[in-house]
Amino acid sequence: TITEADIEDILDELELELISNDVAVEVAESIREELKKELVGRRVKGKSEIPKVVEEGFREALLSVLEPKKEVDLMETVEKARQDGRPAIIMFVGVNGSGKTTTIAKVAKLLKDHGYSVVIAAADTFRAAAIEQLEEHAERLGVTLIKGERGDDPTAVAFNAVQHAEAKGKDVVLVDTAGRAYTDVNLMEELKKMKRVLEPDLVVFVGDALAGNDAIEQAKTFHEYVGIDCAILTKVDADAKGGAVLSISKVTGAPILYLGVGQDYDDLKAFSPEWFVERVIGGEES
Amino acid sequence: MIGFADRLAEITKKIKGASIIDEDFVKEVVRDVQRALLEADVDVKLVLELSKRIEKRALEEEPPAGVPKRDYLLRIVYEELVELLGGEKTEGLDIDLSRDVNVIMLVGLYGMGKTTTAAKLARYLQRKGYRVGLVGADPYRPAAGEQLRQLAEEVDVPVHVEDVDDAVEMAVKGVEALKDECDVVIVDTAGRDRLSEDLIDELREMAERIEPHEVLLVLDATVGQKAGDHAEAFHEAVQLTGVVITKLDTAAKGGGALSAVARTGAPIKFVGTGERVDDLEEFNPRSFVARLLGI
Numbered sequence: 225t226i227t228e229a230d231i232e233d234i235l236d237e238l239e240l241e242l243i244s245n246d247v248a249v250e251v252a253e254s255i256r257e258e259l260k261k262e263l264v265g266r267r268v269k270g271k272s273e274i275p276k277v278v279e280e281g282f283r284e285a286l287l288s289v290l291e292p293k294k295e296v297d298l299m300e301t302v303e304k305a306r307q308d309g310r311p312a313i314i315m316f317v318g319v320n321g322s323g324k325t326t327t328i329a330k331v332a333k334l335l336k337d338h339g340y341s342v343v344i345a346a347a348d349t350f351r352a353a354a355i356e357q358l359e360e361h362a363e364r365l366g367v368t369l370i371k372g373e374r375g376d377d378p379t380a381v382a383f384n385a386v387q388h389a390e391a392k393g394k395d396v397v398l399v400d401t402a403g404r405a406y407t408d409v410n411l412m413e414e415l416k417k418m419k420r421v422l423e424p425d426l427v428v429f430v431g432d433a434l435a436g437n438d439a440i441e442q443a444k445t446f447h448e449y450v451g452i453d454c455a456i457l458t459k460v461d462a463d464a465k466g467g468a469v470l471s472i473s474k475v476t477g478a479p480i481l482y483l484g485v486g487q488d489y490d491d492l493k494a495f496s497p498e499w500f501v502e503r504v505i506g507g508e509e510s
Numbered sequence: 511m512i513g514f515a516d517r518l519a520e521i522t523k524k525i526k527g528a529s530i531i532d533e534d535f536v537k538e539v540v541r542d543v544q545r546a547l548l549e550a551d552v553d554v555k556l557v558l559e560l561s562k563r564i565e566k567r568a569l570e571e572e573p574p575a576g577v578p579k580r581d582y583l584l585r586i587v588y589e590e591l592v593e594l595l596g597g598e599k600t601e602g603l604d605i606d607l608s609r610d611v612n613v614i615m616l617v618g619l620y621g622m623g624k625t626t627t628a629a630k631l632a633r634y635l636q637r638k639g640y641r642v643g644l645v646g647a648d649p650y651r652p653a654a655g656e657q658l659r660q661l662a663e664e665v666d667v668p669v670h671v672e673d674v675d676d677a678v679e680m681a682v683k684g685v686e687a688l689k690d691e692c693d694v695v696i697v698d699t700a701g702r703d704r705l706s707e708d709l710i711d712e713l714r715e716m717a718e719r720i721e722p723h724e725v726l727l728v729l730d731a732t733v734g735q736k737a738g739d740h741a742e743a744f745h746e747a748v749q750l751t752g753v754v755i756t757k758l759d760t761a762a763k764g765g766g767a768l769s770a771v772a773r774t775g776a777p778i779k780f781v782g783t784g785e786r787v788d789d790l791e792e793f794n795p796r797s798f799v800a801r802l803l804g805i
């Protein structure tokens with residue numbers, strides 16, 4: 225059987241490997257502990273078999289973290305709302321500069337390609353030229369943008385967009401929100417209020433693949449305030465490690481739906497846990 | 511989760527509380543420091559190097575007369591961290607009014623806060639009495655020029671965004687347009703990463719043409735293990751003269767910036783502490799580390 229002493233070193237290595245991949249320390253430690261519990265006492269034919277057993281266990285442990293606590297499918301959500309005769313409402317949230325607005329443009333393109341009609345709500349009324357940024361995307365994509373003035377109440381702008389979509393029989397409303405520091409309670413409360421008013425079908429957390437330990441605090445706090453249904457990780461193309469997927473899954477249980485892999489509209493890739501796990505285990509560089 | 515500052519405060523308490531400092535105790539403290547630094551996103555290799563140095567010094571060096579051993583251990587941890595940051599003093603910007611014009615270029619990864627920082631720096635320099643201008647050189651991001659224009663209006667400085675789709679030309683024309691009326695022009699560039707070779711080449715060419723006196727890497731406090739690699743690529747292309755860490759108003763620790771400094775030798779010069787144009791502070795290594803150590 226495998227003893228603790230047999231695997232201490234290898235577990236240390238795996239933990240460091242996770243941390244090197246930008247998995248939060250806390251999450252890396254908990255994966256290590258799980259794995260240890262799983263392996264110690266397990267029967268093996270000989271010591272030489274241990275590395276293989278550990279690798280298999282490690283793979284399983286990672287996959288189990290990425291196992292969503294509930295299934296979420298973007299297209300199904302939109303289709304279901306359409307069948308109910310109402311627009312699906314999808315809110316995008318995240319910290320400053322994580323890629324929300326760009327991701328919304330990509331998702332709008334994806335939905336449009338699937339034959340759905342899209343309305344975008346420019347509910348970031350705070351940042352300079354946030355509205356103009358979306359305007360340009362909406363124009364290029366040929367989708368409707370509902371906007372207000374800089375400084376307007378973001379919830380009111382989003383609400384207008386929903387009313388517009390209802391009146392025109394549109395299929396989906398994508399709500400862009402201002403990036404915010406999760407440490408700012410007022411801004412988090414504002415988001416909570418928006419959610420209460422809009423009752424969205426989905427809240428999508430947009431996280432940055434370049435982020436390390438902070439991903440966990442971000443996901444935790446946004447989850448606490450608005451509840452995260454699923455996540456999209458951006459900038460995966462930017463030589464990013466992307467361990468944030470494990471951190472986000474671990475603290476929210478929300479599935480990662482897509483990865484952002486570039487700045488073009490088609491640079492949105494379906495996420496697969498297996499792909500990520502191979503990337504970590506294979507030690508492949510980005 | 512226990513944050514970096516909490517961790518180090520804990521370590522500090524542990525050190526202060528220890529009556530004898532033996533090898534086991536030193537090792538335990540070093541392990542704690544290690545964990546804290548990893549939680550702060552400092553490069554894994556760098557953490558291992560640093561902790562080895564701390565351990566070695568703690569075991570070998572005799573504290574000066576009158577300094578209790580435990581205080582000395584604490585001082586070693588502190589010193590090594592400050593050392594990592596490039597020393598106790600903060601370097602200011604290289605601005606010389608006898609020059610035709612002083613050029614500051616801001617570079618970095620996507621969404622780090624370059625454009626916002628350009629406006630913050632404009633305000634900061636304006637308050638010091640300089641005539642400052644902003645130049646837009648990001649032809650890619652939708653409304654990047656408009657963002658800079660609105661921010662320029664807010665800080666009330668001239669701005670030039672040449673209406674072409676070539677980033678180098680935008681920078682050259684912009685500096686040209688503003689250099690007579692300004693002492694300092696700040697050039698805002700598009701986000702890019704070490705793998706985007708064309709964009710890195712574009713940056714190199716831009717720097718060759720506008721010959722910046724300062725090239726600041728803008729890095730947000732959330733960036734993790736890859737910060738050092740990216741910083742190095744920017745450094746190779748355009749010779750960084752400094753780093754600005756943004757988004758320090760969150761709980762993110764900014765350990766990525768330590769890796770960037772370690773790999774390039776470029777010192778941290780400013781920190782961004784919010785979204786508004788006034789939210790910029792001169793970097794203070796002493797208080798930064800003191801804050802981290804909880805002392």
Ligand SMILES: Nc1nc2c(ncn2[C@@H]2O[C@H](COP(=O)(O)OP(=O)(O)OP(=O)(O)O)[C@@H](O)[C@H]2O)c(=O)[nH]1
Nearest residue numbers: 320321322323324325326403459484485486620621
């Ligand atoms: N390389 C790459 N860049 C991306 C990706 N997603 C977003 N970006 C870039 O990241 C930067 C910030 O993106 P935005 O969409 O403006 O981010 P945001 O979250 O809306 O930002 P705020 O609204 O200011 O909080 C832009 O330069 C985008 O082009 C991606 O998947 N890959």
Ligand SMILES: Nc1nc2c(ncn2[C@@H]2O[C@H](COP(=O)(O)OP(=O)(O)OP(=O)(O)O)[C@@H](O)[C@H]2O)c(=O)[nH]1
Nearest residue numbers: 320321620621622623624625626701757782783784
């Ligand atoms: N909380 C916080 N947000 C910041 C800070 N600095 C910038 N931001 C925000 O970060 C986001 C990105 O800022 P930008 O200035 O657009 O970043 P950028 O590097 O120019 O982005 P690209 O040009 O797309 O690469 C915006 O939402 C800013 O308001 C800061 O110090 N704290």
Ligand SMILES: [K+]
Nearest residue numbers: 610689690692
């Ligand atoms: K001048």
Ligand SMILES: [Mg+2]
Nearest residue numbers: 324325348354
């Ligand atoms: Mg945005």
Ligand SMILES: [Mg+2]
Nearest residue numbers: 624625648654
């Ligand atoms: Mg910018």
